[in-house]
Amino acid sequence: MLDYAMLGVAAFAAGLVDAVVGGGGLIQIPVLFSVFGNTAPATLLGTSKLAGIFGTAAAAVNYARRVSIAWTTAAPAAIAAFLFAFCGAFTVTHVPADFMRTLLPLVLIAVAVYTFRRKDLGSVHAPLHTGRREQLFAVFIGAGIGFYDGFFGPGTGSFLVFLFVRCFGFDFLGASAVAKVVNVACNLSALLWFGYSGHLLWQLGLMMAVCQVAGSLIGTKLALKHGSGFVRRVFLVVVTILIVKTSWDAWHRW
Structure with missing residues (x-):
């Protein structure tokens, strides 16, 4: 029961952070791997996607009620993301992703430095x-x-979020809303692959989904209440944590 309580809390926190700016997997996936160390990684990733799609969808619906989502951007991006996420999942079964693990911290550092220096970015x-x-x-x-x-x-x-702010001129709140729509498409595509290959713990995933939705509702309210400045600050915190986490992982693989 303690393990399930930990997973519930992790899913709640993941849903809250993900609703604001993304990056909830940083919280949820490590806890899953810690509790179910002997379970196949693909099964744990599939279970995380199952929980995540409910939280992300709840956030998308909440944003749609309060923010004018740019559907002319969100719709084509979501369709392309759905198709190519499936291609990516298929590719990773044939090509190691080790080079991505090494490159990712450098990309994240560039994103963080650019966002920090451009004080007006996304305002x-x-x-x-x-x-x-x-x-x-x-x-x-x-x-x-x-x-x-x-x-x-x-x-x-x-x-x-960063790309919709930088490349489309959205503020952080609008970018986060569009990002949720695209994220739902990514999660759905991955779920089809994991479900087809039998890599899902349905009961656990649905339990975590309830906690994700609860966290997502709170995260969305915080973002809508405090606006783009709040989302920008959370974005920088999450990217910084991502840099530390991915750098640590890359170092230990060397």
């Missing part, structure tokens, strides 16, 4: 693209991040 919602140009950019970003999510995964939500 104002001023879309940069319209029409076919907007949709084309959305497809490229959705395809790239979708493939990354299926192939490797850590920091997917945070990367989405």
Whole structure:
């Protein structure tokens, strides 16, 4: 029971952080691996995706009620992410992802430094693209991040938020709302793969999903109440933790 309580708390915290800026997997996945050390990694990742899709979907619905989601960006990005996340999941079964583990901390450091130095980044919602140009950019970003999510995964939500702020001119709140829609597509695609291959602990995943939704509702309320400045600060904290975590993992693999 203590193990399940730990997983429930981890799922709640993951849902809260993920609803604001992404990165909930940083909390949830290590606890899963700690409690079920003898279970196949693919099964634990599939179970985490099962819980995560409920939390992310709840956040997306809450944002849609209060924030004007840019569907002309979100829809094509989500479709591309769905298709390419499946491709990424298939590829990782044939190609090792070791080079991504080494490269990821450097990419995250660049993202953190850029965001920190640009104090006004994401403070104002001023879309940069319209029409076919907007949709084309959305497809490229959705395809790239979708493939990354299926192939490797850590920091997917945070990367989405950063790219929608930097490349589309969204504020952090609007970018987080669009990121949730794309994240749902990524999770659904991965779930189809994990479910097909039998890598799911359904009862555990659904229990954690309830906790994820509870955390997601609180996280969304905090983001909506405190606005883009709050989301930006949480983003920098999560990216910093990601840098430390991925650097530690890469160091130990050397």
